[in-house]
Amino acid sequence: MECLQSLPTSLGIPHVTLYSKNQRIQRLANPNNPFRKTTPIHSPLFSNYIFPITPSNLNPSRFSSSSTTVKFAVPENQSSVGVSETDEWAMQDFYTFRKDVEMTMERVTEIRRSSGLEKLQEDLTALENKAADSTLWDNQAKAQETLLALTEVKDKIKMLTDFKSQVEDADMIVKLTEEMDSVDTELVEEAKNTIRNLNKALDSFELTQLLSGPYDKEGAVISITAGAGGTDAQDWADMLLRMYIRWGEKQRYKTRVTEKSMGEEAGIKSATLELEGSYAYGYLSGEKGTHRIVRQSPFNSKGLRQTSFSGVEIMPLLPEDSASVEIPEEDLEISFSRAGGKGGQNVNKIESAVRMVHIPTGVAVRCTEERSQLQNKAKALSRLKAKLLIIALEQRASEIKEIRGDAVKAEWGQQIRNYVFHPYKLVKDVRTGLETSDIASVMDGELEPFIKAYLKFKYSNSR
Amino acid sequence: MILSGFPRFIRCRVSPLSQNLKQPNNYLQTLSHSTHHHGIVSCLSTIPSKPISSSQLQIPLFLREPIYSATVSDLEKWKNWAKTLVYSVGSKFLETDNGPEVNTLYREIQWLLEDVVVEEQRVSTEEKVVKLRTEMDQLYFLWKQRIEKRRPFQYIVGCEHWRDLILCVQEGVLIPRPETAKIVELVQEVVAKDKGLREGLWADLGTGSGALAIAIGKVLGTQGKVIATDLSPIAASVAEFNVKRYDLQDKVEIRQGSWLEPLEDAKGKLAGLVSNPPYIPSDQILGLQAEVGKHEPRLALDGGENGMDDLLHLCEGAASMLKPGGFYAFETNGEKQSKFLVNFMMNHPKSMFQDVRILADFAGIERFVTGFCQ
Numbered sequence: 001m002e003c004l005q006s007l008p009t010s011l012g013i014p015h016v017t018l019y020s021k022n023q024r025i026q027r028l029a030n031p032n033n034p035f036r037k038t039t040p041i042h043s044p045l046f047s048n049y050i051f052p053i054t055p056s057n058l059n060p061s062r063f064s065s066s067s068t069t070v071k072f073a074v075p076e077n078q079s080s081v082g083v084s085e086t087d088e089w090a091m092q093d094f095y096t097f098r099k100d101v102e103m104t105m106e107r108v109t110e111i112r113r114s115s116g117l118e119k120l121q122e123d124l125t126a127l128e129n130k131a132a133d134s135t136l137w138d139n140q141a142k143a144q145e146t147l148l149a150l151t152e153v154k155d156k157i158k159m160l161t162d163f164k165s166q167v168e169d170a171d172m173i174v175k176l177t178e179e180m181d182s183v184d185t186e187l188v189e190e191a192k193n194t195i196r197n198l199n200k201a202l203d204s205f206e207l208t209q210l211l212s213g214p215y216d217k218e219g220a221v222i223s224i225t226a227g228a229g230g231t232d233a234q235d236w237a238d239m240l241l242r243m244y245i246r247w248g249e250k251q252r253y254k255t256r257v258t259e260k261s262m263g264e265e266a267g268i269k270s271a272t273l274e275l276e277g278s279y280a281y282g283y284l285s286g287e288k289g290t291h292r293i294v295r296q297s298p299f300n301s302k303g304l305r306q307t308s309f310s311g312v313e314i315m316p317l318l319p320e321d322s323a324s325v326e327i328p329e330e331d332l333e334i335s336f337s338r339a340g341g342k343g344g345q346n347v348n349k350i351e352s353a354v355r356m357v358h359i360p361t362g363v364a365v366r367c368t369e370e371r372s373q374l375q376n377k378a379k380a381l382s383r384l385k386a387k388l389l390i391i392a393l394e395q396r397a398s399e400i401k402e403i404r405g406d407a408v409k410a411e412w413g414q415q416i417r418n419y420v421f422h423p424y425k426l427v428k429d430v431r432t433g434l435e436t437s438d439i440a441s442v443m444d445g446e447l448e449p450f451i452k453a454y455l456k457f458k459y460s461n462s463r
Numbered sequence: 464m465i466l467s468g469f470p471r472f473i474r475c476r477v478s479p480l481s482q483n484l485k486q487p488n489n490y491l492q493t494l495s496h497s498t499h500h501h502g503i504v505s506c507l508s509t510i511p512s513k514p515i516s517s518s519q520l521q522i523p524l525f526l527r528e529p530i531y532s533a534t535v536s537d538l539e540k541w542k543n544w545a546k547t548l549v550y551s552v553g554s555k556f557l558e559t560d561n562g563p564e565v566n567t568l569y570r571e572i573q574w575l576l577e578d579v580v581v582e583e584q585r586v587s588t589e590e591k592v593v594k595l596r597t598e599m600d601q602l603y604f605l606w607k608q609r610i611e612k613r614r615p616f617q618y619i620v621g622c623e624h625w626r627d628l629i630l631c632v633q634e635g636v637l638i639p640r641p642e643t644a645k646i647v648e649l650v651q652e653v654v655a656k657d658k659g660l661r662e663g664l665w666a667d668l669g670t671g672s673g674a675l676a677i678a679i680g681k682v683l684g685t686q687g688k689v690i691a692t693d694l695s696p697i698a699a700s701v702a703e704f705n706v707k708r709y710d711l712q713d714k715v716e717i718r719q720g721s722w723l724e725p726l727e728d729a730k731g732k733l734a735g736l737v738s739n740p741p742y743i744p745s746d747q748i749l750g751l752q753a754e755v756g757k758h759e760p761r762l763a764l765d766g767g768e769n770g771m772d773d774l775l776h777l778c779e780g781a782a783s784m785l786k787p788g789g790f791y792a793f794e795t796n797g798e799k800q801s802k803f804l805v806n807f808m809m810n811h812p813k814s815m816f817q818d819v820r821i822l823a824d825f826a827g828i829e830r831f832v833t834g835f836c837q
Contacts, residue, residue: 260573261566336641338826341561342797344642345743345764348615348754350574351567352641371574371624373641373825 090183097192101170104195107202108163115209117160124153159205166198210455214393216282219253219317221383222273226263227290229308231299234267237310239443240291241271244284246445253277258369266299272369274317281316285390286431286454287447288314289416296422305422309415315386325385325400333357334380336373356380361403363387417450419443432457520700521633523621525578529594538580538593541602545572548610560752562613571609571616575602578620613753623672630672630705635697637763639674642824643739646792647678649822649833650735653790654682660790662686663734668722668777669693671763673702673715675737680706680714687734689715692725695762722773723780733784739794740773742766770796774804782815785836798829805832 127150130136136143173191177183211217222244226237241257248255254276261269275284290309297306337353353368354376365387367380388400397403419439420426427442428435432453436442442450549568556562563571579602581594597605608614617623617638622631625639626647632638654661661684667676669692676691683689693699699719706715718725722740726733743764748756755764766772774793781791795801801821808816819834 260569262569336825343824343826343828344640344794344796344830345637345739345741346747346755346796347561347752348617348638348640348759349563349567350571350616351563368570372626372628374626374644375624 090185094177094183094188097188097195098174100195101167101174101191104198104202105167105171107199108167111202111205112160112164115156115160117157120153120157120160124150124157127153159201163198163202163205166194170195170198207455210459211279211282213282213285215316215318215386215390216285217278218281219274219276220280220284221315221317221386222275222284222287223270223313223315224268224273225270225311225313226268227309227311229306231263231265231267232293232297232306233308233310234263234265234269235299236267236291236293236308237269237271238263238267239293240310240312241268241273243443243445243447244273244287247447248273248275248280248445250445251275251277251280251283253280259367261368276317281314283451283455284314286451286458287312287416289414292415292418294418294420294422313387315383315390318382318386318389325389327358327381327385327388327400331359332381332384333359334377337368352376354380356384358384358388358400360401361388361391363391363403429453520704521621521631523578523631524575524596525620525622525629526631527596529581529596531595531598532592533595533599535591535593537599538576541599541606542572542576544603545606548606552610556613556753560750560756562752562754568610572606574616575606575620578622613757615754615758618758625674626678628674628677628705628709630674630677631701631708632672633697633701634758635695635760636701637671637698637759639672640739642826642828642830643675643794644678645822645824645831646675646737646739646794647682649792649831650679650737650790651682653735654684654687657788658684659788660734663688663786663789664729664732665689665735665737666723666726666729666733666784667691668736668738669740669763669773670702670717671698671739673705673717675739676702676715676717677705677709677711679735679737680711681709683714687714690718690726690729691715692718692720692722694719694721695760698760698763722777723784726784730784732786734786734789736777736781736785736789736791737793738777740766740777742770742774742794742796742800744768744770744796766796771800771803774800775807778804778808778811782836787836789836790833791836792831792833794831795829801829801832808832808834 127146130146131150136146170191173187177188224237224240224244226234229236241260245255245257254274256274256276257271258274259270259272261271263269290311292307292309294305294307296303297308300306333356335355335357337351337355340349341347350371351368352371352373353366354373355364355366356377357364363384365380365383367376367383370376370379388403391397391403392400395403415430417427417429419442420428421439425437425439426435427437427439427450429450432450434450434453436449438446546569549565549572552565552568554564557564579596581596595602605619609616609619615638617632618634621633622629623638624630625641626644630639650665663683663686665679665683665687667673667679667689670676671693673691676689680687680689691702693702696719699717703717706712706717741762741764743751743766745765745768747770748761748765750756751764766774774795777793785791793804795804798821805819805821808814808819815837816834817837819832821829822831822833824830
């Protein structure tokens, strides 16, 4: 599973902290709980308490709804454990572990079922037959493709088999312990480790299932444009830019602001951010749309409450020559920034912006970041292609020609999230309903809960 | 810059016959003697009319060794300072002479850093040290020059990104303009259709940084060659440097001299001839954007009373230089000059041109005159 390995480490498991029902109850009871809705989250607030790395913290029930008894191992517990309580503590620990094994068992069964193991076996047989065919190498490219597919299927089957054998091993230890009626700490510790790692692997596996779009593995280009609301909106666009930069840095993506057009008083009119790294597009694709802010604007002299908007567009970062679409020259309207006045020798301006419009759909891109016109033109074309490919994908059109231009604008402008700073604090995603009052963390790039919630939402809608 | 101090009449007399005036080199060296020991920096800050030594090629920032260093927070500090300067300018430049406005200058800050900082820091660990290609003090100095003296950004960094090329430039050499790139496209079109042109000998007259010569050298076939001329010794050596950087020494030859003079041996043999000669009327030079009027070489801008002196000179020469079927393309100041030139070509008693056309640049200004030799 090559794609699994290439997941950025920071998006791997450490961030995926999941909660069981009981935990949720405890969290809900906590007045400081910023997330009112039940969703896996990772917030710095929580890092204060979840910890001893015992299986109890690894919730296996991402998709199943059954509950487990899970305890928060608060520091007092550890310090107050006396010698006489050790056995009891060990037994409790074992029960927790047993529950985790049961949960993991269910989880593995569910994953194996939903992955279509039988179908995979069939595919494997078919591919093996193909690979054994003596005419295989007649077509080099086809042969490569077949062998690659074969490896992928093999790896996936192996992974699913490993999941099963690992959880069975742990289960064996549970049964053994029950029969012997005493806890072999060493053995249990080892099994706990197995379960912990297994759950990590299951998390990654599920995540890649969510990210299986054709461009999900690519890097991403985020372009932010200030919408209605004047200086307040321009400041809001700048805040969003900062938010995505921080998110990108946390994911250890190579993050680069390639274009930034400053607002007159404050903030930005527009900006383009490139994120290089695996799956950036997959994670961010759901951020596309209009982001709305409500606050007491610092730019409003009367200090009145103001609502502003900013648009976010996400495109995959495709290598310049990789987009395999050809756009006929006559479908493109290309305009260049003009030096003004008489041009030529009379003027020296570094501005070399290129604006490109795909006439049939009205989809437009502008590229200003490169230092020569020719380079801006090449980049604009590549971005335009990426944009059209994504729109085609969303409209389920098989060709650029089939894109319905009228639908493009509406889709791109859809409001997806509200950020209320005043009179109360709340970030709420319009589509998934996920909300949090910890607006500071969100603006600091804590977008994981929203991103994951949307991916799951999209996944369950598409099934 | 170097020759901008020359009175116009001297340059006008650089005619095909006045061989004795072909050596501005000696004259310059005597002149520049006194400024020599001031070193690069002082040369840059001097008023453009003082010539610098032609042998003194400046290495653009992006090609210098990264032997300096600074902390990220130092750089941030510089950036904020530079931005403050920009904001203090606001739209002043734009209003006075159609100069750069805030966003353009802001982008220049970014690009200057791109050329100076070896690896831009992504995760902001404030005390992280990065390598620089110039000293921090110099960065302050350079940006001050940019804003206070309106020194062109391209002279500050020492290069211009033009088409897919990065061309080194310095005071005394015209900064290639994006409009001029169209000539390369036109050449590309004709050589694609005609093998004789593709494999033939081309000339770029008044090459400046060597932009057209290098770009055309790259689109010609294996046999194709370009000879580029420039009167300015600085331009000639900068062009030479650029040719070497693109490893085109075998394809592009730089010859120092006035217009067609260095091409005596190629008379009647040229497959193509291109030029972006000075075409701004003398009386308009003063009103130009400060970056251009105060810093770029007058030699490369001033086209005489109506701006047509050099264009007409080249037109007359082109007929004798081109072989039958040869192609030419000239850049002009716009519609008026283009029409005048076409008229001149068609009505000339010895006219040998055909298929003469006027073509517009990307801004819609009728900028180019092209045609073929009969």
